[in-house]
Amino acid sequence: MKIKTEFFQDNGFLIIKNFYSKKLIYKIKKNIFEISKEIYKKYNSNFLKKNFNPNNFDYFVLKARKERNNEVTSAVYDACKKLSGFYEIISDKKLNKIAEKLIGSRRLGILPGGFGIRIDYPKDRYWKARLHQDYTSQLGSPNGIVCYTPLGNLTQRKGPVILYTKSHKRGVFNTKVDLSGLKKKKTYDPYYIKISKKNLKKYKIKYLNLKETDLGIFHFLLLHESGFNSSNKIRWSMVHRIFDFSHKQAINQNYIGGLMEGNIFDKNKNIKYL
Secondary structure: OOOHHHHHHHOOEEEEOOOOOOOHHHHHHHHHHHHHHHHHHOOOOOOOOOOOOOOOOOOHHHHHHOOHHHHHHHHHHHHHHHOHHHHHHHHHHHHHHHHHHHEEEEOOOEEEOOOOOEEEOOOOOOOOOEOOOOOHHEEEEOOOEEEEEEEOOOOOHOOEEEEEOHHHOOOOOOOOEEEEHHHOOOOOEEEEOOOOHHHOOOOOEEOOOOOOOOOEEEEOOOOOOOOOOOOOOEEEEEEEEEEEEHHHHHHOOOOOOOOHEEEEEOOOOEEEEE
């Protein structure tokens, strides 16, 4: 497989069509359906039998969401991180070879707090990721990549991830920490990038419209944000992050992770601890 390394270095992203097998995606969907079915049944006496359909594998998750049954949705979200099929995605040998070429190092690591299956519900703004760079929230190393694969074909209505191409060349942007949004329960994300609309328009937008077997890769320093899911479907995505152990900044920080490990990025004061 020929990898467009120069394209990635210039634009900050790469899309590889049909990277994963349909069989593996089918397996993950089926596992999610079975897990969510068992969890939903535990919390609901008026349970209706439902057969697996790969196009409607999240039936019980969406049903629980509409019923505001947080016990079900939270349990499914946590369980999805433990699926063996997801670990097949992470440990794919072809992907690791690609990562070595794109990152330019053979000493690579995976951030333990930086992988999982993301669930973006219809019309939800609270969990919508604001404009950010993954390095500032994940740490590890500024030289790294985000690996992104959807479960289900993405459409514009589902609110695909919005990439600001070539922005990774700018380095670390002026990142602010705003805890007021968390306290007011308006957002889960304490970070925001302080950049004017005029400067943001300098970067060409790329919508990460992928099919469910495609692999999207983008640089740790590339500006991006979640699109708004205006559909009536969940936008499912599998995400993990690979970083360079040999980078000087990673060594200076003892390879620490970000928010999931209790660390807040601060450019002027290095790293703050929550």
